[in-house]
Amino acid sequence: MTMKTFALVILTLGLSFLSHAADVIEERWFPHVDGGFTKGEFIDLGTNTTERLYIRYGLISDSGVELERTTNNAVVWRAHVAPLGVIHSKYHHLVNVRIEDNKILVTSIGAKQIFEIHALKTGALISRKVLEVK
Numbered sequence: 001m002t003m004k005t006f007a008l009v010i011l012t013l014g015l016s017f018l019s020h021a022a023d024v025i026e027e028r029w030f031p032h033v034d035g036g037f038t039k040g041e042f043i044d045l046g047t048n049t050t051e052r053l054y055i056r057y058g059l060i061s062d063s064g065v066e067l068e069r070t071t072n073n074a075v076v077w078r079a080h081v082a083p084l085g086v087i088h089s090k091y092h093h094l095v096n097v098r099i100e101d102n103k104i105l106v107t108s109i110g111a112k113q114i115f116e117i118h119a120l121k122t123g124a125l126i127s128r129k130v131l132e133v134k
Helices: 003-021
Strands: 038-044 051-058 065-071 074-081 094-100 103-109 112-119 125-132
Touching: 038 094, 051 094, 065 094, 065 103, 074 112
Parallel strands: none
Antiparallel strands: 038 051, 051 065, 065 074, 094 103, 103 112, 112 125
């Protein structure tokens, strides 16, 4: 194999990996929702309910927030709002999620307030702010 052929093979493999990297779905943080420790909610994204945004988080722990978009019960993407790293016994977690202009606005209030914006289409993080709770 010539050096030129080898370089083309490496380049092709690299581009193939990058094109599939967007297809990788993050692992679930919350395999079970019980309504006591872990809360689960969803927002219908259309009138036919085949597209949903699921929201999961711990009620009494610094769990972060899991966002999962589905179409026809198949996961399209999954993204996470990272937790702060606070001991759970000193924590009460409130989460509010709304959709505005094709963006997901997440407010997570516990020891501090986290405000994240994610792209509705891809789940990609657009911005993150962490503020003191007043």
